[in-house]
Amino acid sequence: MQLTDIPTPALVLDELRMQRNIDRMQTRLTHLGVAFRPHLKTAKSMAVARRMLGPDVGPATVSTLREAEAFFLAGVRDILYAVGIAPRKLERVAALRASGCRLTVILDHVDTARAVSAFCATRGVSIPVLLEIDTDGHRSGISPESSTLLDVAAALTDGAELRGVMTHAGSSYACRSASELVACAERERAGTVRAAERLRDAGHAVPVVSVGSTPTASLAERLEGVTEVRAGVYVFQDLVMAGLGVCAIDDIAISVLATVIGHRADTGWLITDAGWMALSRDRGTASQASDQGYGVVCDVEGRVIDGLQMSGANQEHGIISRADGEPMAWAQHPVGSQLRILPNHACATAAQHGEYVVVRGSQDVTARWERFNGW
Amino acid sequence: MQLTDIPTPALVLDELRMQRNIDRMQTRLTHLGVAFRPHLKTAKSMAVARRMLGPDVGPATVSTLREAEAFFLAGVRDILYAVGIAPRKLERVAALRASGCRLTVILDHVDTARAVSAFCATRGVSIPVLLEIDTDGHRSGISPESSTLLDVAAALTDGAELRGVMTHAGSSYACRSASELVACAERERAGTVRAAERLRDAGHAVPVVSVGSTPTASLAERLEGVTEVRAGVYVFQDLVMAGLGVCAIDDIAISVLATVIGHRADTGWLITDAGWMALSRDRGTASQASDQGYGVVCDVEGRVIDGLQMSGANQEHGIISRADGEPMAWAQHPVGSQLRILPNHACATAAQHGEYVVVRGSQDVTARWERFNGW
Numbered sequence: 194m195q196l197t198d199i200p201t202p203a204l205v206l207d208e209l210r211m212q213r214n215i216d217r218m219q220t221r222l223t224h225l226g227v228a229f230r231p232h233l234k235t236a237k238s239m240a241v242a243r244r245m246l247g248p249d250v251g252p253a254t255v256s257t258l259r260e261a262e263a264f265f266l267a268g269v270r271d272i273l274y275a276v277g278i279a280p281r282k283l284e285r286v287a288a289l290r291a292s293g294c295r296l297t298v299i300l301d302h303v304d305t306a307r308a309v310s311a312f313c314a315t316r317g318v319s320i321p322v323l324l325e326i327d328t329d330g331h332r333s334g335i336s337p338e339s340s341t342l343l344d345v346a347a348a349l350t351d352g353a354e355l356r357g358v359m360t361h362a363g364s365s366y367a368c369r370s371a372s373e374l375v376a377c378a379e380r381e382r383a384g385t386v387r388a389a390e391r392l393r394d395a396g397h398a399v400p401v402v403s404v405g406s407t408p409t410a411s412l413a414e415r416l417e418g419v420t421e422v423r424a425g426v427y428v429f430q431d432l433v434m435a436g437l438g439v440c441a442i443d444d445i446a447i448s449v450l451a452t453v454i455g456h457r458a459d460t461g462w463l464i465t466d467a468g469w470m471a472l473s474r475d476r477g478t479a480s481q482a483s484d485q486g487y488g489v490v491c492d493v494e495g496r497v498i499d500g501l502q503m504s505g506a507n508q509e510h511g512i513i514s515r516a517d518g519e520p521m522a523w524a525q526h527p528v529g530s531q532l533r534i535l536p537n538h539a540c541a542t543a544a545q546h547g548e549y550v551v552v553r554g555s556q557d558v559t560a561r562w563e564r565f566n567g568w
Numbered sequence: 569m570q571l572t573d574i575p576t577p578a579l580v581l582d583e584l585r586m587q588r589n590i591d592r593m594q595t596r597l598t599h600l601g602v603a604f605r606p607h608l609k610t611a612k613s614m615a616v617a618r619r620m621l622g623p624d625v626g627p628a629t630v631s632t633l634r635e636a637e638a639f640f641l642a643g644v645r646d647i648l649y650a651v652g653i654a655p656r657k658l659e660r661v662a663a664l665r666a667s668g669c670r671l672t673v674i675l676d677h678v679d680t681a682r683a684v685s686a687f688c689a690t691r692g693v694s695i696p697v698l699l700e701i702d703t704d705g706h707r708s709g710i711s712p713e714s715s716t717l718l719d720v721a722a723a724l725t726d727g728a729e730l731r732g733v734m735t736h737a738g739s740s741y742a743c744r745s746a747s748e749l750v751a752c753a754e755r756e757r758a759g760t761v762r763a764a765e766r767l768r769d770a771g772h773a774v775p776v777v778s779v780g781s782t783p784t785a786s787l788a789e790r791l792e793g794v795t796e797v798r799a800g801v802y803v804f805q806d807l808v809m810a811g812l813g814v815c816a817i818d819d820i821a822i823s824v825l826a827t828v829i830g831h832r833a834d835t836g837w838l839i840t841d842a843g844w845m846a847l848s849r850d851r852g853t854a855s856q857a858s859d860q861g862y863g864v865v866c867d868v869e870g871r872v873i874d875g876l877q878m879s880g881a882n883q884e885h886g887i888i889s890r891a892d893g894e895p896m897a898w899a900q901h902p903v904g905s906q907l908r909i910l911p912n913h914a915c916a917t918a919a920q921h922g923e924y925v926v927v928r929g930s931q932d933v934t935a936r937w938e939r940f941n942g943w
Contacts, residue, residue: 200633201654202943234883256845256884258575276884277829279576279841280904301830304903332885333830333839363882454652455676455708464708466654470631470941474849474916507738508609508915509631509651510707528679529655540883541849545919547942567922568577568846 194558196493196550197531201452202471204546205533206241206562207495209554210446211428215244218410218427227416230254230273230403232425235540238549239267240562245428254423257568258285265294273297273403275359275423277325277333280308287318299359301325301335306348313352322349323359323401324392328384329377331363337388343395357401358388361423365408367480371438378409386418411439429539432489436481442489442497447543448533449488450550451511453526461521462504465511467534472506473541487511488534493556495533503534569933571868571925572906576827577846579921580908581616581937582870584929585821586803590619593785593802602791605629605648605778607800610915613924614642615937620803629798632943633660640669648672648778650734650798652700652708655683662693674734676700676710681723688727697724698734698776699767703759704752706738712763718770732776733763736798740783742855746813753784761793786814804914807864811856817864817872822918823908824863825925826886828901836896837879840886842909847881848916862886863909868931870908878909 196205222229231245234256242264246253252271255261261272262285270293278286278298289296298320300306306322313320324345327334335342349355362381368374381404389399404416405423407430416422429447430440451467469487478485490501490513500519505512511534515521526532536542543549544566551560571580597604606620609631617639621628627646630636636647637660645668653661653673664671673695675681681697688695699720702709710717724730737756743749756779764774779791780798782805791797804822805815826842844862853860865876865888875894880887886909890896901907911917918924919941926935 197656200657200660200943276841277839279827279829281572281827282575285575302903305829308904330835332837332880332882332887333832336834452654452656454654454680457708459711460705462707464652466651469850469916470919471943474851475844476849505707507707512707528677529683541844544845545941566845566920568575 196450196552196556196558199450199550199558201450201531202467203450203550204543204548205448205450206549206551207446207554208551208559210444211241212244214427214430214444214446218424222410222422225413225416227419228421230421230423231428232275232423233260233264235425235543236428236564237543237566238562238564239264241428242267242269254425258282259565259567261289261294261296263565265289265292271295273323275299275361277301278305278309280305280312283309283312286320287316290318290320297321297323297356299323299325301333301345303345303348306345306353310348310350310353319352319354321354321356323357323403324355324388326358326360326385326388328360328381329362329364334360337384337391342388342391346392346395346397355397355399357399357403358385358392359403360385362404362406362409365406366433366437368408368437371412374408374412374437375414378413381409382413382416382419389418407434408437408439426539429543431539432485432535432537433477433481436478436483442535445535447539448491448495448535449542451532451534453528453530453532455528456523461514463513463521463526465513465532466509467511468509469506470508471545472503472511472534472536473538473545475538475541477537485537488536491533491535493531493533571825571927571931571933574825574925574933576825576906577842578825578925579918579923580823580825581924581926582821582929583926583934585819586616587619589802589805589819589821593799597785597797600788600791602794603796605796605798606803607650607798608635608639610800610918611803611939612918612941613937613939614639616803617642617644629800633657634940634942636664636669636671638940640664640667646670648698650674650736652676653680653684655680655687658684658687661695662691665693665695672696672698672731674698674700676708676720678720678723681720681728685723685725685728694727694729696729696731698732698778699730699763701733701735701760701763703735703756704737704739709735712759712766717763717766721767721770721772730772730774732774732778733760733767734778735760737779737781737784740781741808741812743783743812746787749783749787749812750789753788756784757788757791757794764793782809783812783814801914804918806914807860807910807912808852808856811853811858817910820910822914823866823870823910824917826907826909828903828905828907830903831898836889838888838896838901840888840907841884843883843885844881845883846920847878847886847909847911848913848920850913850916852912860912863911866908866910868906868908
């Protein structure tokens, strides 16, 4: 089967590029002497997860309890649920742990710590907890120097077991240069290690110091005091990562296969059947030096077509135009021909699809891998 | 069961508001003396479609062949697939028609017309076709006055049967006032009717003149010459429609149920477990007079909380802040409490979910309705 046999729009995954991305990150973190806990929220596919986690099915990070449940059923045993736990979700956490899943939760509020402690006391169960640390004001987390840090730790009692600290330097996505990224990674490291030290000074054990984002994991120069790194987007990479200099355009492993369904001679537009439902509404490159619209356009073999950009999107219509002012080469893109669009944000685009159509650097389809969504 | 028993994030549908929206549009179009062909791309749910199509399961519009297949299996017989047909999709079109589905396709290019004609000739089948007309430069379509119009019509031969013309005034979403919307609706009507007249003058029958978008269907003052209207978003409405003045905030029938998972005293943020994966990345109100961020915040009963806005979104984190500079009422939103977020764009937000949790104006869950995605 070839890509021309696949109904469009469809999500294409180039396994060769993906494996190169996996190998590169694994090699880098091995060299830095730190454990890796890949984030599975981008892929949401066991076939991809197996390649990320290796033959021993090592530790993983997830963003939803559905991911935890699905990946546990598929053989992943050590899982960090890296979104602040809501008290009502503790039943599902306990059910997973009772089944043998080594699931850890995170929190950053005294009331949540009390809720987890009360749940553990009532049920006679234990739940490992990491405290979420904030090193860049991005979203959640406790400031490393705040008094809240020790208050939250002290509120963990009974089976609510403080295992360590974690942070996600989400502001790394907004960095403008490699040196800014290196500095961001160092702030992420230093702040998280500092929080661990304060907790240790207060008598807590804190064996886990967990940091990560694809940009900081890719640029960090030192990770002293860190015990594990998390990253997810690296597996596919995307235009936001390319814009940050974290990868090359040719490293991007997923693309959306589209069919040309119209020509607008007056506006210079190719119209395709892949709109924002297939690409997502993510415009993450809009604030970068190179705004890539809804994506960079490739031929069906995955080679970038210079000057073409997906400049607009309706629900099921993509608009492709020349970003360089040159005339459109209509004859090269007849109605019915296919294109592939590299996405701004791998997590958002992949989530619009139910499967990966797998290729290995050509048009030949070698596999189709299921993916899932939901909570 | 109550909303507090539902794992978050979840998509809540208030059936009373939905029914009011359905009744209002149906009454309006009946009054204007025109047939209605609701668009099912927003809902993608048979339970919702039944209420939109009425007891006789009237004609429908879809945006994907998967919708056509699913709704046909569920009893919808007369379907317009309102995205320009790709030649490779004709096999699925023919299979549906062979099963008894009265499926019509659209196109706007001579080459597509030739491809449909050749397919029909080879297979000995017939496929009804509407020509897509452009009245506002929004995306696809043939200009009503262009010579292409007659060329494309002439290229339909054998079983490729010209049934009429259709347009979608997508630019209505960018209008700034009721009078602009009325003018946009009139351009949509006049351009489509003009295209039909030119085709009739050339000897074609053109029984179908189809127009529509929720804004123009809601504001059109006259529809002479139009045989049917299409609209989809009206069933749920959303903040973009409210910003256009097409509905009131209290007409919006879907919302995303979220749980507060953190407080950021320093930034004034409530953190929830509903990020862009639950709301979508759609920022359709960003270009309107009132930028609603990622959504308007309601209490769990669906009442708007004045001054609160979902100002930011990560994949599984929502950031809620005061849009009016007042201090956050932390005690009213403890960790573990729930909120409901009204979305910018109903189509995009609904697509992030696998079901509707149905309520009727209160917290009591009365049903759960499946929805689907994909192509």
